[in-house]
Amino acid sequence: MKQSNMRKIMSILTAIFxxxxxxxxxxxxxxxxFYSEKALRNFMYQFGIWAPIIFIILQAIQVMxxxxxxxxxxxxxxxxxxxxxxxxxNYIGVCLGSIAAFLVAKQYGKPxxxxxxxxxxxxxxxxxxxxxxxxxxxxxxxxxPFAPDDFLCYLAGTTQMKLYKFSTIxxxxxxxxxxxxxxxxxxxxxRIDMFV
Numbered sequence: 001m002k003q004s005n006m007r008k009i010m011s012i013l014t015a016i017f018x019x020x021x022x023x024x025x026x027x028x029x030x031x032x033x034f035y036s037e038k039a040l041r042n043f044m045y046q047f048g049i050w051a052p053i054i055f056i057i058l059q060a061i062q063v064m065x066x067x068x069x070x071x072x073x074x075x076x077x078x079x080x081x082x083x084x085x086x087x088x089x090n091y092i093g094v095c096l097g098s099i100a101a102f103l104v105a106k107q108y109g110k111p112x113x114x115x116x117x118x119x120x121x122x123x124x125x126x127x128x129x130x131x132x133x134x135x136x137x138x139x140x141x142x143x144x145p146f147a148p149d150d151f152l153c154y155l156a157g158t159t160q161m162k163l164y165k166f167s168t169i170x171x172x173x174x175x176x177x178x179x180x181x182x183x184x185x186x187x188x189x190x191r192i193d194m195f196v
Contacts, residue, residue, distance in 0.1 A: 044080045052089055055080065059093025063150050064101050065116075074181045087182040091175060098153045098170045105157025113154050121151055129159050135169075142173035149177070 031039060044051045055077065062073050073093070077086035105112055113122060125148075128134050138156055141147035156166055 040076070041080050052081070055089050056093040056096070059090060060097035060100060063094055063097025063153070064104070074178065078182055083183055087179060090182055091178050094149075094178060095170050095174055098149065098174070099163075099167055101150065101153040102157040102163070102166050105154040106163075110158055113151070113158065116154070117151050121148060125152070125155060129155065134159055135161060135165065139169050139173060142169055143176055 031043070044055065047054055059073050059077070074086075074090050077090040080086065081089055128137050131137065134156075138152060138161075141152055142149060153166075153170075
């Protein structure tokens with residue numbers, strides 16, 4: 001009963017988040033915030049001192065509800081706040097979202113994974129949870145930027161891993177991957193600007 005209710009709540013939240021994301025996409029195309037770095041920065045700065053907090057919350061949400069590719073959020077951080085400050089906000093948001101995803105999975109188990117991730121992806125990593133070296137595999141994956149981090153955070157929550165160990169891995173392992181994305185995206189954007 002508890003899992004059934006949670007499934008309904010998560011389905012509703014996912015639907016709301018999807019609708020909000022689509023509405024924002026429409027708004028973004030109409031106001032040029034996806035085409036203009038200045039327009040995007042002005043959009044966020046209209047929130048004043050709340051802009052960083054709102055951005056960090058949005059980053060955390062995109063980890064918990066893996067609908068929008070995480071790279072888009074990281075790119076937004078670079079465009080709005082610059083590579084260094086953007087990296088810091090990206091890092092805080094992703095770490096908070098990762099820990100939240102872990103705790104949700106701890107509470108509700110595998111049904112929560114079934115809601116968000118394909119059977120194919122689950123099958124690919126199913127053997128990890130049966131292995132004694134899960135923590136080692138998880139740590140290595142988190143250190144590199146191309147692993148399905150959102151999924152792995154939920155998956156870790158279904159294992160015997162403790163919150164302290166998980167948080168330590170995330171806090172120490174995320175900077176490298178986020179830095180590669182953040183500064184890599186900043187380099188790409190600047191190169192594109194040179195040719196536009």
